Amino acid sequence: MKTSNRQVDGVTIVDCSGRITLGEGSVTLRDSVRDLLGKGNKKILLNLGDVNYIDSSGIGELVSAYTTVKNQGGELKLLNLTKKVHDLLQITKLYTVFDVKDDEAAAVKSFGK
Amino acid sequence: MTAHRVSYTLDSTLDTVNSAEEAASQIATEAGFGDEEVMKIAMAVREAAVNAVLHGNAYDPGKKVTVDFERTAKNLVITIRDQGKGLDLDKIPDPLAAENLLKTSGRGIFLIRSFMDEVEIHPSKTGTEIKLIKHVHGSSVDGKEASQ
Numbered sequence A: 001m002k003t004s005n006r007q008v009d010g011v012t013i014v015d016c017s018g019r020i021t022l023g024e025g026s027v028t029l030r031d032s033v034r035d036l037l038g039k040g041n042k043k044i045l046l047n048l049g050d051v052n053y054i055d056s057s058g059i060g061e062l063v064s065a066y067t068t069v070k071n072q073g074g075e076l077k078l079l080n081l082t083k084k085v086h087d088l089l090q091i092t093k094l095y096t097v098f099d100v101k102d103d104e105a106a107a108v109k110s111f112g113k
Numbered sequence B: 001m002t003a004h005r006v007s008y009t010l011d012s013t014l015d016t017v018n019s020a021e022e023a024a025s026q027i028a029t030e031a032g033f034g035d036e037e038v039m040k041i042a043m044a045v046r047e048a049a050v051n052a053v054l055h056g057n058a059y060d061p062g063k064k065v066t067v068d069f070e071r072t073a074k075n076l077v078i079t080i081r082d083q084g085k086g087l088d089l090d091k092i093p094d095p096l097a098a099e100n101l102l103k104t105s106g107r108g109i110f111l112i113r114s115f116m117d118e119v120e121i122h123p124s125k126t127g128t129e130i131k132l133i134k135h136v137h138g139s140s141v142d143g144k145e146a147s148q
Helices: A025-038 A056-071 A083-091 A104-110 B014-030 B035-056 B108-115
Strands: A002-008 A011-020 A043-054 A075-079 B004-011 B064-071 B075-081 B118-124 B127-135
Touching (some): A002 A025, A011 A056, A011 A104, A043 A056, A043 A083, A043 A104, A056 A075, A056 B035, A083 B108, B014 B035, B014 B064, B014 B075, B035 B064, B035 B075, B035 B108, B108 B118
Parallel strands (some): A011 A043
Antiparallel strands (some): A002 A011, B064 B075, B075 B127
8 A cells, every 4th residue: 555645724634545454554554644643743634535445454454543543632534435445334333433524625624623 | 067176275474365365356256256246255255364374373384274265056165274273253252342343453254254145164273264155146055055
């Protein structure tokens, strides 16, 4: 998996692409979120529009990222889920746990000031 | 009925997980399953392989993972075995329970059961065998008929 970061109105948008799976994408995502938190960026929007595959380890990593950011007083939201990722979050009942957005501008505005 | 059977013996590495997933995808495609079903079968196999490599064999280079694919007119049966201590089914929490929703692991078996038509798990002191069965579209037979 690859990630690249953008800053929009105080929100860090992490554009993710590829697979979030055990041993590859999971580590990349973890490092990316830790790096952002280390720099004080606590409003994080994970753009998963180009993530075409995620396994249970990847789901666990999303949960870990969510709770880690939340425990540090920040917010982590998801943007542009592909059908596969959407369906996985539905059947694991995580769709209601995460704040899922499908419009970037609206997602950015939804973060607290 | 002509049965096709392929068997792989693999090391306890992450490469094995990817190899098992790729083989499942190819065999399921050749068996005539659609894209959605192929994805589900491949993901179920991936999750079972992850369990075998990580939780079963614990990356032990002296232990192997075997993956068998058996294709009949009615079923695709995939059997994955490890040489670990045996999965303790009582210790697998319900990942949908409210208290477990935010756990970072424990969803593999749940996803496998969600994606396959039948799942049999046979733990023993010498390892765990998990049998994944997908009915060929239009077939309503008992999947156990295809396993031996």
